[in-house]
Structures are given as C-alpha cells and as structure tokens.
Amino acid sequence: MRPYYITTPIYYVNGEPHIGHAYTTIAADLLARFHRMRGRPTRFLTGTDEHGQKIERKAKEQGLDPQTFVDRLIPSFHEAWKAIGCEPDDFIRTTEKRHEVVVDELWKRCLASGDIYLGHYEGWYSVIDEAFFTEKDIENGKVKENGHPVEWVKEPGYFFRLSKYTDQLLAYFEAHPDFVRPEGKFNEVKAFVKQGLEDLNISRTTFRWGLPVPGAPDHVVYVWFDALTNYISALGGPGSVDGGAPGALYAKHWEPHGEAVHLIGKEITRFHCIYWPAFLMSAGLPLPTQVFAHGWMTVNNAKMSKSAGNFLPPAPIAEAIGTDALRYYLMRDVALGSDSDFSHASLLARYHGDLGNGLGNLLNRMVASIVRTSFDGRVPHVTSDRLGDLERNVIATAERSAESAAKFFADIAPHRALEAIWELVGVTNKYVDQTEPWALAKKGETARLEVVSYTVLESLRWLSLMLWPVMPSKCDELRAQLGLPPVAPTEGLDRWPSAWGGLVAGTQTKPGAPLFPRMDDDQQRAFYLRLGAPVAAALEKKVEPKKAETKTDKAPKGEAKKETKVTTSTTDAAGTGLITIDQLSAVDMRLGLVKSAERVAGSDKLLELKVDIGEPEPRTILAGIAEHYAPEALVGRRIAVVTNLAPRTFAKFCKTSHGMVLAVKDASGLSVLSPDKDITPGVKVS
Numbered sequence: 001m002r003p004y005y006i007t008t009p010i011y012y013v014n015g016e017p018h019i020g021h022a023y024t025t026i027a028a029d030l031l032a033r034f035h036r037m038r039g040r041p042t043r044f045l046t047g048t049d050e051h052g053q054k055i056e057r058k059a060k061e062q063g064l065d066p067q068t069f070v071d072r073l074i075p076s077f078h079e080a081w082k083a084i085g086c087e088p089d090d091f092i093r094t095t096e097k098r099h100e101v102v103v104d105e106l107w108k109r110c111l112a113s114g115d116i117y118l119g120h121y122e123g124w125y126s127v128i129d130e131a132f133f134t135e136k137d138i139e140n141g142k143v144k145e146n147g148h149p150v151e152w153v154k155e156p157g158y159f160f161r162l163s164k165y166t167d168q169l170l171a172y173f174e175a176h177p178d179f180v181r182p183e184g185k186f187n188e189v190k191a192f193v194k195q196g197l198e199d200l201n202i203s204r205t206t207f208r209w210g211l212p213v214p215g216a217p218d219h220v221v222y223v224w225f226d227a228l229t230n231y232i233s234a235l236g237g238p239g240s241v242d243g244g245a246p247g248a249l250y251a252k253h254w255e256p257h258g259e260a261v262h263l264i265g266k267e268i269t270r271f272h273c274i275y276w277p278a279f280l281m282s283a284g285l286p287l288p289t290q291v292f293a294h295g296w297m298t299v300n301n302a303k304m305s306k307s308a309g310n311f312l313p314p315a316p317i318a319e320a321i322g323t324d325a326l327r328y329y330l331m332r333d334v335a336l337g338s339d340s341d342f343s344h345a346s347l348l349a350r351y352h353g354d355l356g357n358g359l360g361n362l363l364n365r366m367v368a369s370i371v372r373t374s375f376d377g378r379v380p381h382v383t384s385d386r387l388g389d390l391e392r393n394v395i396a397t398a399e400r401s402a403e404s405a406a407k408f409f410a411d412i413a414p415h416r417a418l419e420a421i422w423e424l425v426g427v428t429n430k431y432v433d434q435t436e437p438w439a440l441a442k443k444g445e446t447a448r449l450e451v452v453s454y455t456v457l458e459s460l461r462w463l464s465l466m467l468w469p470v471m472p473s474k475c476d477e478l479r480a481q482l483g484l485p486p487v488a489p490t491e492g493l494d495r496w497p498s499a500w501g502g503l504v505a506g507t508q509t510k511p512g513a514p515l516f517p518r519m520d521d522d523q524q525r526a527f528y529l530r531l532g533a534p535v536a537a538a539l540e541k542k543v544e545p546k547k548a549e550t551k552t553d554k555a556p557k558g559e560a561k562k563e564t565k566v567t568t569s570t571t572d573a574a575g576t577g578l579i580t581i582d583q584l585s586a587v588d589m590r591l592g593l594v595k596s597a598e599r600v601a602g603s604d605k606l607l608e609l610k611v612d613i614g615e616p617e618p619r620t621i622l623a624g625i626a627e628h629y630a631p632e633a634l635v636g637r638r639i640a641v642v643t644n645l646a647p648r649t650f651a652k653f654c655k656t657s658h659g660m661v662l663a664v665k666d667a668s669g670l671s672v673l674s675p676d677k678d679i680t681p682g683v684k685v686s
C-alpha cells in the first residue's frame with residue numbers, strides 16, 4: 001500500500017492555539033486515522049513556525065529573548081492537541097537543528113541551480129503575514145485582502161528567480177489536475193501565475209531572529225523559505241545526514257513513493273502552491289502530491305480575536321462537551337473547503353441531536369436494555385436464512401454508507417462521509433421503531449428478537465469502525481460496550497467494515513454509561529456561561545417563558561406583532577433597507593421535526609404542532625396552515641422554524657405558540673419549507 005503523509009501548516013508561536021488551528025489539526029488527524037485504519041503506512045506531521053519578525057517583536061514586547069518566548073508557548077500546543085484527541089507522529093519546530101540542516105541544503109541547491117542572486121529589496125512588507133506585497137495589493141497602508149498594516153522595507157536581499165518558473169509551474173498544474181483543491185482555489189492560483197511571477201526576496205537583514213543564510217550570516221533566511229521546508233526536514237529530507245542523502249522516512253513518505261498532502265487554510269495558498277513548488281523544482285526535488293486549502297472559521301459570526309472576546313482555545317470546549325463531540329461538530333457542520341462559523345448553539349444541537357438521540361440512544365436502547373434483559377447480555381446467534389426485508393434494508397444501507405464514507409474520507413470531504421454514515425444511524429433507528437423490540441420481548445417472541453438485536457448490534461459495530469477516524473475515544477467506548485476490543489489500526493490490515501456478520505454470537509456485551517448524556521437546561525446554561533458564550537436565545541426563552549408570555553399577553557393585539565417586527569427586521573443605520581449579518585443572525589431559524597400535529601378546537605386555520613428542534617422537549621408551535629395541510633400529513637416531516645420569536649398567546653383558544661413555521665404561499669396554495677434530506681433536528685438554517 002502506498003504510504004500516506006498528511007501535514008498541517010506549522011503554526012506561528014505568537015500566542016496560544018485557538019479553535020481555527022484546532023480545526024485544521026483535527027481534519028489532518030482524522031485523515032491520518034482513516035488511512036491508518038485502512039492499513040496504509042501513515043505519517044501525520046504538525047509543528048510550529050518559530051522564526052520571523054512577528055515573533056521577534058512579540059518576544060520583545062514581553063521583554064524576553066525570542067527563544068525563551070517560543071519555548072514557553074510550546075507546551076500550550078502540545079496540550080491543545082492532546083485535549084482534542086490529535087496524535088501527530090511528529091512535531092517539528094523550526095528552531096531545531098534537524099530542520100536547519102535541511103533549510104541549508106535547500107538553499108544551497110537553489111543557489112547551485114543559479115536561482116538565488118543578491119539584489120536590493122524595496123517594497124511593502126506585512127509583518128503579520130510575513131509577506132511582501134506589491135503596490136496593487138495595498139490600499140491606505142494596508143493589505144487590501146485582510147487589512148493588515150504594511151511597512152516600507154528597503155534593504156539588500158537575496159532573491160529567488162521565481163519569474164523563471166512561471167511556465168514550468170503552469171505546465172505542472174496542467175499535468176496534475178488535482179494538485180490544488182478545491183478547484184476554485186486552484187483556478188485562483190493558476191490565474192495568479194498566468195499574470196507572470198516576480199522574483200521573490202528570500203532574505204532579510206533588518207532583524208536577527210531567523211536562520212542564517214549559508215555563507216552570508218548577516219542575512220536571515222526569509223521565514224517562508226524556512227517554514228515550508230519543515231515538510232521535508234521532519235522526514236529527514238536531503239541534507240539531514242552527512243553527505244546530504246535523504247533518510248528513510250523521506251524516501252518512504254515523500255513523492256514519488258509516498259502520497260504527500262498538505263492541509264492548509266486558504267489564506268496561505270500562494271506560499272504552498274507557488275513558492276514551495278518553485279523552490280522544490282529549483283532544488284531538483286519532487287513536489288507534494290496535493291495541497292488542500294480549507295475555508296476560514298468565524299466564531300458566532302465574527303472574526304476571532306482576543307479584543308472581540310471570541311478567541312476560543314479548543315481545550316475548554318472539549319472539556320465542556322467532550323473531545324469527540326467537538327471533533328464531530330467541527331467535521332460535520334461544514335464542507336472543509338468552505339468558510340464556516342463556530343456556534344455554541346449549533347454544537348449543542350449536534351450533540352443532542354445526531355450524537356445523543358441518534359447514535360447514543362441506539363446503543364443504549366439495545367445494549368443496556370434489550371440484550372441485557374433478554375439474552376443475559378450476550379450477542380444472539382442468527383443465521384442468514386432468518387433475515388427479512390427490513391434486515392436486508394439495514395444491511396444494504398450499511399454497505400452503501402461504508403462505500404460512500406470511505407470514498408468521501410479519501411477525497412477529503414469528511415462532512416459528506418459523516419452524512420453518509422448518518423444514513424445508517426437513521427435507518428437503524430427507524431428499524432428499531434418499526435420492529436419494536438420491547439414489544440417483542442414482552443410478547444416473548446424470542447426468535448424475532450434475536451434477529452432484531454443482532455441487526456442493531458452489528459450495525460453499531462459497523463458504525464464504531466466508520467466513525468473511529470472522527471471520534472476515536474467514543475468509538476472505542478462503544479466497542480467496549482459491544483464487547484469488542486479497541487480499533488487499534490495495524491499496518492497492512494484493512495479495518496474498514498465490508499462483511500456483514502462480523503459480530504460473533506455469544507460475545508458478552510458490557511452496558512456502560514451513555515456515550516453522550518443529555519444536558520438539561522441548567523447544564524446547557526452552565527455550558528454557555530463556562531465558555532463565555534452568549535446564552536442561546538432559545539434557551540433563555542425556555543428558562544423564562546412566563547416573562548415573555550406576560551409581556552405579549554398584555555400588549556394590545558396589533559402591537560405585539562409590531563414589536564416582533566421591529567426586533568427582527570431593523571434596517572441598518574444608514575437607512576438602506578438592508579440588514580447586517582448580525583441582524584440576520586438575531587433570527588434563530590432551525591430545522592424541526594414534526595412529532596405530532598392536531599387541529600386547534602374551534603379554529604379553522606390553526607394546527608398545533610409539537611416540533612423537535614434539538615431541545616429536551618418538543619416545541620409547541622401554532623401555525624395557520626390547517627386549510628392547507630391535514631395534520632397527519634405533517635407528522636414526521638422536517639420543516640424550517642423560527643425559534644426565538646416572542647411567544648404569542650391565542651387567548652381565545654387558551655394556547656401559546658413558541659415559534660413560527662416558515663412557509664411560502666402563492667395562487668397555487670401554501671407550502672411549508674422542507675429540506676430534501678433527513679437533516680438533524682435543531683440544526684441552524686443558514
């Protein structure tokens with residue numbers, strides 16, 4: 001099997017890691033675990049980028065020398081990765097000797113190719129980006145793209161002949177259509193190169209914190225030339241050992257023998273997709289197989305920053321809700337290539353919905369209850385001739401899920417893999433509802449109960465394998481409850497599920513604690529407060545329903561409506577009639593699952609719905625749709641609802657509505673808005 005190598009960017013050590021860094025690291029960890037459990041020789045690298053002007057300045061601000069400054073911060077990275085269940089095989093620091101020797105070698109090779117020359121640099125530099133910018137990238141002393149300040153730098157410098165590589169890079173891109181993903185990013189890279197490339201300044205003289213340029217110690221190597229080299233220095237690349245021969249790890253995991261994938265945030269594509277390949281071409285070394293650029297994450301819809309108070313270190317969140325729940329949420333909620341938002345409320349909705357109600361419940365219902373009481377906790381024996389259509393449907397779903405999930409994980413689309421896996425969670429839960437094992441137990445229909453129990457337990461075994469890359473601890477816990485050993489991947493052995501029936505009859509199951517225990521309102525409130533997050537509007541309202549109701553009750557009829565309108569659709573200050581993203585996000589719209597629906601006695605228009613929106617109890621919502629829908633047509637249907645609308649009391653019917661159903665209406669009639677997939681109740685509409 002072809003060895004696999006996955007890397008994260010090496011993070012600047014100018015502060016502690018936050019949830020954005022965690023996002024990349026978890027995605028890389030997931031990919032490493034996936035390939036490892038498929039039996040591939042796998043290596044996962046992360047590390048820290050410790051040189052450069054930014055760090056030198058930060059250290060100075062604190063009155064420390066740069067080495068002491070970075071040394072003090074390193075433990076926070078190790079602790080953060082441990083807290084989120086990431087287990088890199090190696091952690092490279094650019095201040096290590098093993099790194100310096102490879103940077104030296106790379107420099108010398110580029111020099112030998114005639115691609116490095118001494119010149120004079122004059123231009124704009126952004127210390128935050130550690131990058132040079134041209135006049136067209138700058139506006140009012142700031143980088144147009146990100147608003148970072150630039151300063152005019154004038155100094156002698158070594159240049160890399162990047163201009164020489166324009167055609168060679170374009171030809172390489174043409175020949176390697178998957179070199180950069182997603183495709184949109186690749187197109188941007190190609191367009192940038194097509195404009196023609198300028199030579200790049202790769203040394204600095206105005207500060208000292210960096211690696212010395214070989215043979216010119218008054219220059220330090222440009223921090224990106226230094227940093228990018230980590231991907232091969234950590235493998236013991238050229239220059240590592242006497243005589244410059246690369247080590248065994250390099251030979252194994254780097255091209256052409258290994259598949260080497262760099263996972264990065266989208267803001268550093270230029271460095272990874274243009275500079276890095278050009279340096280390698282010049283040095284006569286193979287390029288990585290692929291660069292995958294993921295989107296950026298905001299927190300509760302705002303850019304993360306310490307001053308905005310939404311700087312989120314990952315460890316406290318993992319402690320509050322569990323490492324694996326956090327990993328699941330981050331990998332499930334967004335397409336890796338797109339931008340995303342971290343919201344505490346969505347995290348809780350996924351926790352209670354997908355994980356608690358979906359997966360945890362399945363295990364609990366079966367192992368802690370049915371199998372324990374009916375079969376003494378042992379897996380029953382079932383022969384294939386006893387399987388009916390319902391069982392065959394579960395098996396077919398398991399096979400379909402496993403096939404798609406494997407494809408999507410391999411394709412770096414974890415959210416789609418998880419979607420595919422949740423099809424099995426959904427179908428197995430439905431199977432339990434259809435077969436009613438409790439009733440079978442009560443009626444003493446043991447033969448049928450054996451079939452049902454085995455089907456659910458085996459489905460859980462498949463899930464414990466497919467979900468392991470994302471939730472390794474919880475999957476091993478789940479397996480322990482099934483009486484199975486931890487996954488523990490082994491090189492050369494494919495552990496991905498493929499054959500139904502692997503769970504051996506007679507295996508002793510071991511009921512344990514619920515995997516994802518439900519948090520009641522007080523615990524949820526404590527969760528928000530502990531993390532300094534805004535307490536979700538829905539929860540606030542649930543906690544103080546009386547207050548809101550009285551307020552609405554007292555208001556004269558039309559006025560309550562007006563009040564609602566003002567809070568949800570205020571226009572922006574400039575009076576343009578447009579709303580800001582903050583105003584939009586003040587409206588909490590969620591996906592709901594209709595649990596029950598009935599006509600309101602005395603009204604032709606109103607239906608009373610109980611809607612599961614991921615909260616402990618279903619919401620009561622009165623909707624004026626009785627003329628368009630029979631109540632039974634709505635039960636089991638997924639609909640979009642506004643959940644933070646002030647409660648509205650219909651005094652005539654002595655009923656209060658705690659939300660609003662979203663619907664569209666024209667001459668052809670009224671239609672409630674429904675997704676075309678079985679989306680989890682409680683997920684935010686965005």
Ligand code: MSP
Pocket residue numbers: 008009010011012013019020021023024049227228229230263264265266267268295296297298304
């Ligand atoms: N040191 C360079 C990378 C050198 S790689 C040879 C650097 N470091 S960084 O500390 O700024 O980290 C950048 C990476 O952290 C991003 O590329 C991304 O992977 C991750 N993220 C940092 N903030 C993020 C978000 N808000 N959202 C998602 N990922 C983010 O650039």
